[in-house]
Amino acid sequence: GQNIDQPTEMTATEGAIVQINCTYQTSGFNGLFWYQQHAGEAPTFLSYNVLDGLEEKGRFSSFLSRSKGYSYLLLKELQMKDSASYLCASRGQAGTALIFGKGTTLSVSS
Amino acid sequence: GAVVSQHPSWVICKSGTSVKIECRSLDFQATTMFWYRQFPKQSLMLMATSNEGSKATYEQGVEKDKFLINHASLTLSTLTVTSAHPEDSSFYICSARDPGGLKTYEQYFGPGTRLTVT
Numbered sequence: 001g002q003n004i005d006q007p008t009e010m011t012a013t014e015g016a017i018v019q020i021n022c023t024y025q026t027s028g029f030n031g032l033f034w035y036q037q038h039a040g041e042a043p044t045f046l047s048y049n050v051l052d053g054l055e056e057k058g059r060f061s062s063f064l065s066r067s068k069g070y071s072y073l074l075l076k077e078l079q080m081k082d083s084a085s086y087l088c089a090s091r092g093q094a095g096t097a098l099i100f101g102k103g104t105t106l107s108v109s110s
Numbered sequence: 111g112a113v114v115s116q117h118p119s120w121v122i123c124k125s126g127t128s129v130k131i132e133c134r135s136l137d138f139q140a141t142t143m144f145w146y147r148q149f150p151k152q153s154l155m156l157m158a159t160s161n162e163g164s165k166a167t168y169e170q171g172v173e174k175d176k177f178l179i180n181h182a183s184l185t186l187s188t189l190t191v192t193s194a195h196p197e198d199s200s201f202y203i204c205s206a207r208d209p210g211g212l213k214t215y216e217q218y219f220g221p222g223t224r225l226t227v228t
Contacts, residue, residue: 029163030215033217034212039184040201040222040224041221041222042203042220042221042222043154043203043219043220044219045216045217045218047149048215048216050215086155087153091215094209095142096159097156097159097205097217098144098156098205098217099156100146100153100155101153102152102153103152103153
């Protein structure tokens with residue numbers, strides 16, 4: 001089976017940096033994903049890691065350590081619009097569905 | 111990029127009736143589609159994997175006779191909630207991968223269908 005843990009809630013202020021951690025346990029590993037979801041909307045893709053290391057994409061970066069079963073999403077220069085739920089998801093086997101963690105609700109205040 | 115659509119975007123039905131939700135891949139062919147359900151303030155829970163031309167694979171705890179899935183073509187999968195009850199009220203989201211695209215790893219999500227059973 002698969003188990004994914006991430007914090008339930010986080011708060012931060014505009015302009016700050018926030019790191020959302022995720023630990024996972026999967027039978028097989030075919031990638032670690034981060035999605036952003038605003039209330040009432042479908043998730044939108046943020047990042048994908050399949051090899052160890054840091055992937056940077058603008059204000060968002062994602063890190064993966066397969067040996068530790070650990071990933072984080074780093075958000076820089078936070079903006080109010082970044083207030084959303086951030087979902088960590090893993091894929092165990094190629095071609096199978098993503099399994100999601102419970103999500104981290106991030107609140108950005110001014 | 112790959113686009114997945116769902117119809118309807120929201121639906122209200124009476125308890126005991128059935129509701130069909132359509133999921134379409136608009137610009138790619140999807141041999142496999144995934145159906146998720148999301149209750150308020152919770153994450154996405156995988157319900158089933160829909161395979162074109164064959165039976166769907168349901169996750170543990172999901173009643174296959176209640177949630178009927180049909181994947182009759184490479185661009186359309188349908189989820190029918192039979193004999194709906196208020197506890198079936200949820201946000202239903204479908205998803206698919208584009209096996210022929212540049213980002214075969216990415217799973218594209220439809221906009222979701224909000225079902226309310228009264």
